[in-house]
Amino acid sequence: MPDSIPPESPVLRVEDLTVRFRRRNIDVAAVNGVSFALARGETLTILGESGSGKSVSLKALMGLLPDYAKIEGRVWLDGRSVLDMSTAELAKLRGGAISMIFQEPMAALDPVYTIGEQIAETIVQHEGVGRATAMQRALDLLDHVKIPSAARRLKSYPHEMSGGMRQRAMIALALACSPSVLLADEPTTALDVTVQIQILLLLRQLQQELGMAIVFVTHDVGAAAEISDRIAVMYAGRFVETATAREIMRTPRHPYTQGLLASTVHGGLRGRVLETIQGAPPNLAHLPPGCAFAPRCRYATELCTHGEVPVTMSPTGAMVRCVRAVPVPAQEVSA
Amino acid sequence: MPADPRDRGGPAQPLLLVNNLRKHFPVRGGLLNRKVATVQAVDDVSFSLLKGETLGIVGESGCGKSTTARLLMRLIEPDAGDVVFDGDAVGDRHGITVNAMRRQMQMVFQDSYSSLNPRMTMAESIAYAPRMHGVPAKESLARAQDLLAEVGLNPRQYSRRYPHELSGGQRQRVNIARALALEPRLVILDEAVSALDKSIEAQVLNLLAELKARFNLTYLFISHDLNVVEYVSDRVLVMYLGRVVETGSVESIYARPRHPYTRALFASKPTLDPDRRTTEMPLTGDPPNPINPPSGCRFRTRCAFAQTVCAEFVPRLAPPLDGEDATVSHLVACHLPHAQQVRHA
Numbered sequence: 114m115p116d117s118i119p120p121e122s123p124v125l126r127v128e129d130l131t132v133r134f135r136r137r138n139i140d141v142a143a144v145n146g147v148s149f150a151l152a153r154g155e156t157l158t159i160l161g162e163s164g165s166g167k168s169v170s171l172k173a174l175m176g177l178l179p180d181y182a183k184i185e186g187r188v189w190l191d192g193r194s195v196l197d198m199s200t201a202e203l204a205k206l207r208g209g210a211i212s213m214i215f216q217e218p219m220a221a222l223d224p225v226y227t228i229g230e231q232i233a234e235t236i237v238q239h240e241g242v243g244r245a246t247a248m249q250r251a252l253d254l255l256d257h258v259k260i261p262s263a264a265r266r267l268k269s270y271p272h273e274m275s276g277g278m279r280q281r282a283m284i285a286l287a288l289a290c291s292p293s294v295l296l297a298d299e300p301t302t303a304l305d306v307t308v309q310i311q312i313l314l315l316l317r318q319l320q321q322e323l324g325m326a327i328v329f330v331t332h333d334v335g336a337a338a339e340i341s342d343r344i345a346v347m348y349a350g351r352f353v354e355t356a357t358a359r360e361i362m363r364t365p366r367h368p369y370t371q372g373l374l375a376s377t378v379h380g381g382l383r384g385r386v387l388e389t390i391q392g393a394p395p396n397l398a399h400l401p402p403g404c405a406f407a408p409r410c411r412y413a414t415e416l417c418t419h420g421e422v423p424v425t426m427s428p429t430g431a432m433v434r435c436v437r438a439v440p441v442p443a444q445e446v447s448a
Numbered sequence: 449m450p451a452d453p454r455d456r457g458g459p460a461q462p463l464l465l466v467n468n469l470r471k472h473f474p475v476r477g478g479l480l481n482r483k484v485a486t487v488q489a490v491d492d493v494s495f496s497l498l499k500g501e502t503l504g505i506v507g508e509s510g511c512g513k514s515t516t517a518r519l520l521m522r523l524i525e526p527d528a529g530d531v532v533f534d535g536d537a538v539g540d541r542h543g544i545t546v547n548a549m550r551r552q553m554q555m556v557f558q559d560s561y562s563s564l565n566p567r568m569t570m571a572e573s574i575a576y577a578p579r580m581h582g583v584p585a586k587e588s589l590a591r592a593q594d595l596l597a598e599v600g601l602n603p604r605q606y607s608r609r610y611p612h613e614l615s616g617g618q619r620q621r622v623n624i625a626r627a628l629a630l631e632p633r634l635v636i637l638d639e640a641v642s643a644l645d646k647s648i649e650a651q652v653l654n655l656l657a658e659l660k661a662r663f664n665l666t667y668l669f670i671s672h673d674l675n676v677v678e679y680v681s682d683r684v685l686v687m688y689l690g691r692v693v694e695t696g697s698v699e700s701i702y703a704r705p706r707h708p709y710t711r712a713l714f715a716s717k718p719t720l721d722p723d724r725r726t727t728e729m730p731l732t733g734d735p736p737n738p739i740n741p742p743s744g745c746r747f748r749t750r751c752a753f754a755q756t757v758c759a760e761f762v763p764r765l766a767p768p769l770d771g772e773d774a775t776v777s778h779l780v781a782c783h784l785p786h787a788q789q790v791r792h793a
Contacts, residue, residue, distance in 0.1 A: 162645035261733070275734040276509075305508035306674065307731045310716040314729055332645065335718025339725055358722040376650035379720070380678030380702060386657070387650040387679075393615055394645075 122192070123150035124293050124326050125174075125211075130186035132166070132173050132350075141397045143169045145350035146186075151294065156320065156327040158337040158358070160373075161347035164394055167330045170347075171296045174328075175213055176203045191293060209239045212287040216299040218279035221286070222271040228255070228282045229267035235289045254285040258315060277308035281315070288319065295320075297329045301336050313339050334377045338362050346370045349395055349405035356431035366433045369406045404435070412437055452664060454552065454633065455499070457535045463634055463666050464497040464520070464553075469529035471515055475739060485739045489515040491690040493529075497634070502660070502667040504681030504698070506674060506713070510738050511687040513670045517638045520668070521555050522546045534633075551581060554627035558639035560619035564611040564626075570596065571607035574626045581630060588629075595625040598662075600655060617648035621655065628663065636668045641676065653680065674717050678702050686710050689738055689746040692765060696778030706768045706780040709747045745783065757783050 132144040144166040151157055161167040172178050174188055174195065188195040190211055198206065207213075215221045223231055232254055233247035242250075248267070255263035258281040271279055280300060287295060297316070301309040317340060320327055331337055337344050341358040346367065354367040365371045372390035392409045395401055401408055407417040416436045425438035470492055475485040490512040497503050505513045519526045522538075530537055533552065537543030557563045564573055574592035579585055593603040599621040611619055620640065627635055637656070641649045653676070660667060671677050677684060677698075684701045686694040686709070694707040705711045715730035731750055736742065745763050748754040765779040 162647065275737075277734040305672065305735065306716040307508060307712060308734055310718070310726055311729050311732065313718075314726065333718075334646070335720055338720050338722050339718045341722070362720065362722055373646060376647050377675075377720075378646075378650065378653065378673075378679045379675045380698075383679055383698075387654050389650040389654060390647040393617065393648065 124153045124191060125151040125328070126187075126189040127174070128187040128189075130170060130173060130188065131184070132169050132178065133183045134181060135183060136181055139398055142400055143182075143350055143397055144173065145400070147347075147350075147352055148186075149345060149352070149355065151326045151328065153293070153326055154320065154324045156317075156329055156340055156342045158329045158331060158341035158344045159347050159352075160331060160334065160337045160344050160361075162332055162373075162394060164397065165347040166350040166397075167332075167347050168298050171213065171298050171328060171330055175207055175211065175296060177213075205239070208235050208287075208292075209290045210292055211294045211296065212290070212292040213296040213298065214280075214283050214287045214300045216302050218276075218283040219271060221283050222279065224271055227268050227270055228274075228285075232286050232289050235286060239290045250289070251285070254288060255282070257288070257319070258282070258285045260285070276304060277311065280304065280308075280312055284312075284315070284319070288323065288325075291323060291325070293325055295325050295327045297327055299331055300329075302331065302333065309336070310339075316340060334362075334374060346373070349400060350397065351405065351434065352432070353406065353435070354431075354433045356427075356433075357429070360429070360431055366431075366438075367406075367435050368410045368412055368437075372409075452633065455534070459499055461499075461535055462496040462532075463499045463534055464668075465532040466496070466520070467494050467530050467532075469493045469516065469519055469531070470527045471512075471519055471524065472527055487738050488690050488741055489738060490519060490526075493687075493690075493692055495685055495692065495695065497666060497668060499633075500664065500666055501682040502669050502680050504677035504684045505668065505670045505687060506672065506677050506684060507687035508672060508713075508735050510689065510735055512690040512738075513687050514638055515690075516687075517555065517636045517668065517670055520636065521550065521553065551630050552632050553634045553636065554630060554632040555636040555638060556620070556623050556627050556640040558642050560616055560623055560643065561611060563623055564619060566611055569608050569610060570601075570614070570622050571603075573611075573622065574629050577626065578629050591629065592625070595628055596622070598628070598659065599625045601625075615648075617644055617652060620644060620652055624652075624655070624659070628659065631663070632665070634666045634668065636670070638670045639672070640669075642671060642673060649676075656680070674714065686713070689735060689741050691746060692781065693747065694778075694780045695765065700778045704778075706778070707747075707782050708751050708753055708784075712750075745781070753784050755784065 128148050130144055130147040134141040134143060147170055149157065159167045173184050184196060229248055229251045232251035233244060236242060236247040236250050237244060252263055252267055255266055260266050260278060260281050274282060301312050304312060313336060329340055338358055343355060344358050344361040345352045345355040348369050354370050361370060365374055375388040376390060378387065390409050395405050403418040403420060404422045407413040422434050422436060424432055424434050426432055469490055471490040473487040473489055474483040475487060477484045493516055507513050518524050520531060533544060533549050538549045539546055571589055571592040574595055575588035578588040578591060593607055596603040596606055601618060601621055641652050644652060659665065669680050681698045684698050685692055688709050694701065694710045705714055712730040719726060733750060736749060742749045744760050745758040748758040763781040763783045765781045768778060768780050
């Protein structure tokens with residue numbers, strides 16, 4: 114790998130990332146070969162159900178997994194290899210060039226410090242500026258994420274804020290050192306609908322202003338359609354389909370993506386029996402051979418259970434991992 | 449449909465009538481642990497539930513939808529208001545007892561794991577309520593086996609398993625089976641599918657529709673998910689900070705929401721279309737704290753149309769002034785007729 118990366122290269126490149134959790138006699142294959150590249154200012158959504166490996170992938174990128182997690186593959190951030198970094202280098206990276214927001218802001222915020230102190234501390238740690246300067250920056254950040262009466266809120270403790278405001282404070286904290294990549298792990302899942310749309314709009318706007326790239330992880334098709342440039346659909350630790358948000362929503366090609374969209378309930382389906390995906394996701398400790406979705410797939414043939422499933426790329430850059438790679442009848446999906 | 453022998457007032461009599469239900473929780477604090485504030489969780493909530501229908505309750509966190517469910521089940525005691533089950537006042541000397549009502553009204557909760565006893569097998573959990581209500585042990589276990597089959601779980605495979613050995617979707621099927629064990633007429637589903645993955649949620653919604661037809665059930669379906677509520681409900685009740693702001697048939701409410709809050713709620717729904725993304729925030733801020741809510745109309749602090757009258761008087765539920773939906777008993781609690789006439793784009 115070259116040391117210097119030409120300017121048009123992606124800000125984040127992940128190659129064949131695998132994560133296994135090995136303890137005593139359990140061996141869980143959580144992530145099984147994930148590859149993607151993220152352009153500057155792009156939003157990629159990883160869409161998947163619980164246990165698909167989407168959050169584990171994000172945490173692997175930040176070096177946030179426990180010691181017994183065995184991580185392989187390559188992760189390049191701004192041309193630097195993340196998985197080869199020392200603990201000190203990682204600490205410098207986290208909250209600097211790459212930062213993360215979570216579903217539960219109380220887990221990310223320290224309950225015994227004010228919001229202002231927490232944001233200022235991050236800035237002081239990473240940039241070595243004085244406390245007064247850092248506090249001023251913290252105030253600007255709170256304004257930026259549209260927290261009302263920011264000057265007063267700077268002195269608030271997390272428990273004094275509402276759910277939506279805490280989410281905004283956590284975003285401000287994550288943006289403190291102008292990261293080039295923001296990792297968002299289900300940041301809208303625990304919020305009420307009226308607050309959820311506010312946070313999605315805020316993230317979209319901040320991204321345009323600051324030009325950062327976002328990896329957005331969610332199980333919510335609606336949130337994915339609202340925020341993504343591209344969507345990667347994840348199943349049993351693999352991307353089964355990657356395409357633009359429009360392509361995924363209009364012409365899903367992988368049977369799992371089709372099933373996921375068809376079983377997403379909306380009022381237009383009133384009075385009809387919902388289409389479902391039979392069965393449940395596989396046990397990651399005993400993955401079936403071949404395509405992991407085959408046991409639930411209505412199109413499965415013998416071909417699916419033999420060896421690796423080939424990946425097919427379309428001229429537009431869309432990827433699908435299915436033996437029936439000739440485009441299957443597209444379903445129109447409407448709101 | 450064969451007549452239910454328990455059906456007392458005929459099909460026209462509502463299965464459940466709720467009048468002016470109220471629950472205020474005291475907030476204690478200070479040196480002497482005195483009452484320092486009140487959470488007005490449910491305030492003056494009235495509605496009826498017709499036989500065989502599904503009534504959806506939607507609203508955001510803190511709107512009182514789950515408290516309403518718990519009040520109906522008498523898991524908590526209401527401060528005021530009465531509940532009439534098929535013509536019988538619940539807990540009244542001349543009506544039916546709470547126990548008798550619970551035999552006909554059962555509930556399924558959001559958290560499938562914490563609602564099952566970890567030390568009981570699936571069959572034991574399902575058989576527990578019938579046994580407590582006097583069904584012999586052998587008979588109740590046999591019924592549990594049948595119910596497991598009804599909810600799509602093979603009894604031979606699942607009846608001896610413990611909760612931790614099942615997936616979330618399977619556990620929720622068991623909770624539904626348990627709710628049906630007493631052959632209730634009304635099932636309250638409190639966010640019953642909210643914690644499930646989408647592909648599993650669709651399976652459970654299909655199951656609920658099958659069971660409703662098969663056992664002649666009436667559902668009270670509580671959810672924050674507007675799409676799911678639209679899919680399952682016949683009528684909808686929209687709640688905000690402990691009060692009902694709008695109610696009507698699902699078609700009428702979703703096609704022409706009148707209350708500014710209902711409209712904002714629907715406008716917040718993701719569009720599922722990358723070409724028609726939401727560009728403006730329908731509402732700013734979070735729902736206010738239900739401790740000491742705003743006077744008058746509780747939505748006025750977030751309402752774009754609020755005027756002085758909104759702070760002074762509590763709006764009553766009434767037919768919309770444009771009168772277009774008078775026949776479908778669409779009711780809205782809003783002072784401002786001009787606000788109601790703004791078309792929902």
